[in-house]
Structures are given as structure tokens and as C-alpha cells.
Amino acid sequence: TQLLEQSPQFLSIQEGENLTVYCNSSSVFSSLQWYRQEPGEGPVLLVTVVTGGEVKKLKRLTFQFGDARKDSSLHITAAQTGDTGLYLCAGAFSSGSARQLTFGSGTQLTVLP
Amino acid sequence: DTAVSQTPKYLVTQMGNDKSIKCEQNLGHDTMYWYKQDSKKFLKIMFSYNNKELIINETVPNRFSPKSPDKAHLNLHINSLELGDSAVYFCASTPSRTGGPDTQYFGPGTRLTVL
Numbered sequence: 001t002q003l004l005e006q007s008p009q010f011l012s013i014q015e016g017e018n019l020t021v022y023c024n025s026s027s028v029f030s031s032l033q034w035y036r037q038e039p040g041e042g043p044v045l046l047v048t049v050v051t052g053g054e055v056k057k058l059k060r061l062t063f064q065f066g067d068a069r070k071d072s073s074l075h076i077t078a079a080q081t082g083d084t085g086l087y088l089c090a091g092a093f094s095s096g097s098a099r100q101l102t103f104g105s106g107t108q109l110t111v112l113p
Numbered sequence: 114d115t116a117v118s119q120t121p122k123y124l125v126t127q128m129g130n131d132k133s134i135k136c137e138q139n140l141g142h143d144t145m146y147w148y149k150q151d152s153k154k155f156l157k158i159m160f161s162y163n164n165k166e167l168i169i170n171e172t173v174p175n176r177f178s179p180k181s182p183d184k185a186h187l188n189l190h191i192n193s194l195e196l197g198d199s200a201v202y203f204c205a206s207t208p209s210r211t212g213g214p215d216t217q218y219f220g221p222g223t224r225l226t227v228l
Contacts, residue, residue, distance in 0.1 A: 033216075042117070042203050042219025043156070086154055090217075100169060101217060103156040 003027070004091055004104035012110040013079055021074045021107045023089035030092050032065055032072045033101070037086040079111045116140050117220040119204050125226045126194060133190045134223045136204030144168075145187040146217070147179060148203040156203070162187050191225075199227045 004025045013019055023032070031050045035043035047056050049065035049072065056063045060083075062075040072089055089104040117138045126132055138145060146169075147159040161169035162181045176192045187204060201222045207215035 035217075037154075040221070042205070042222055043217075044219070045216045048216070088156060100158060100161070102158075106154045106156075108154070 004089055004102055006087075006089060006104040006107050008107060009105065010108050010110075012112065014112050015081055016078055019076050019079060019109070021076075021087055021109070023072045023074075023104050025070050025091060027091065027093070028069050029102075030069075032069070033090045033092065034063055034072070034074055035088045035090060037088060038084075043086075043088055076109075079109075081111045081113050084109060084111050117204055117206055117218050119202075119220040119223050121223060122221065123224050123226075125228065127228055128194055128196060130194050131190070131192045132194060132225070133188055134202055134204075134225075135186070135188045136220055137186050138204075138206040138218070138220075139185065140206060140208075140218060141185075142206035142208050142218070143184060144207045144209060144215075145181065145184075146205040146207075147187065147189050148205060148219075150201045150203060150222070152200070160187075160189075194225075194227045196227050199225055201225070 004023055007022045031048055033048045034046045036046055037043040047058055047063045049063055052067045052069045054065045060077045064073050076083055087107045090101040092101055120135050144163045146161045148156050149159055150156045158171055159173050160179045164184045165181045178190045181187045201224050203222045204220040205217045207217050
């Protein structure tokens with residue numbers, strides 16, 4: 001069973017602060033995705049990382065895939081209230097003839113004005 | 114234009130009832146999924162269909178029966194609803210089932226409450 005643990009589970013910070021969310025597993029994934037989910041909506045993809053050690057930037061968000069492709073981090077610089085939401089990492093693996101995602105336990109981020 | 118739509122948005126029902134949730138995607142994707150998100154926000158896959166064929170069936174009670182009349186639709190029927198079935202159910206779709214990493218496009222969710 002592929003399990004993904006995210007930390008912290010909850011994070012409340014002031015606008016302008018920096019933060020990092022971690023996603024860890026004992027399993028190797030072929031790729032890893034980060035999604036953000038807002039209340040009453042479905043998750044929306046932020047980024048996909050594929051190569052071990054890969055770093056991707058999306059404006060103030062920086063995503064890194066671990067060298068061994070077992071872990072990932074999401075760093076937000078100068079957080080804004082609009083960053084508030086549930087952040088989910090998801091590792092991709094193949095199960096038989098299908099590709100499947102295992103989602104992490106989630107990090108609920110609240111950015112206060 | 115709604116990419117992945119689900120109906121109903123909210124569903125409140127009594128224990129023991131049978132209910133259905135419908136999902137439609139207009140993205141032309143081949144693969145569709147049902148996920149269950151519990152009260153702790155943990156999102157777990159239930160089923161996956163590729164072009165009307167069941168390809169993933171996780172450990173889900175057989176009270177849950179997915180049906181795919183065509184590749185744009187994946188419905189979920191639940192028999193004899195139990196309190197533990199209360200959750201938010203998400204439908205999602207991706208372009209293909211294998212190959213490179215695909216974006217999962219999620220619907221808005223159906224919040225099921227079993228009383």
C-alpha cells in the first residue's frame with residue numbers, strides 16, 4: 001500500500017510569511033502532483049513533478065521532488081490570503097494496466113490578513 | 114463551460130435508502146474515477162473506468178456499484194446506505210489511463226449525509 005504523509009496537518013500564518021509543506025512516503029512514485037482544494041470545490045492541479053530532484057516554480061510557489069522520488073515539498077513565499085486552502089500531494093503509480101493516484105493526508109492552510 | 118459536473122451537489126437521506134450520484138465530463142477524456150473524501154479530508158480512490166470498462170476497483174463494499182453508459186458518464190449507485198457512507202464524493206477524469214502523468218480534473222463534489 002502506497003501511503004503519503006503530509007505535514008503539518010494544519011497551518012495558520014499571517015499574510016506575508018513564508019511556509020513549507022512536506023509530503024513523505026516510503027514508496028517510490030513515478031511522478032508526484034500537488035493539488036489545491038477550496039471549500040465546496042474539487043481539487044485543482046497546481047504542478048506535476050517527474051524527475052528526482054526536480055524543482056518547479058509557480059509564481060510564489062516552489063515545488064521540489066526528492067532525489068529518490070519518495071518525497072516532495074511545497075514552499076510558499078510571502079503568503080497571501082488567497083493561498084488559503086487544502087493542499088494535497090498525490091503520488092502516481094501503475095496498478096496493473098491502470099495509472100492510479102494515492103493522495104496525501106492533506107495540509108489545511110489558513111493565511112490571516 | 115463545466116468540464117466535470119456532478120449531480121446532485123447535496124444529498125441528504127435516511128439510512129437504508131438507495132441513492133445515485135451522476136457524473137458527466139465534456140473533456141473527451143477516456144478515463145473517469147470516483148473518489149471518497151472523508152471528514153478528515155482524506156481523498157481515496159474507489160473506482161476507475163476507461164472507455165466504459167472497469168479498470169480499478171478498490172476495496173469498496175459491494176453496496177457501491179458504478180455504471181458507465183458511455184465514456185462521458187460515470188454514475189455511482191449506493192444501496193442500503195449506512196451512516197459511514199456520509200462523505201463528499203468526487204468524480205474525476207483524465208485523458209488516458211497509462212503513459213505520462215495526467216492531470217485529474219475533478220467535479221465539484223457531492224456531499225452525502227446519511228441520517
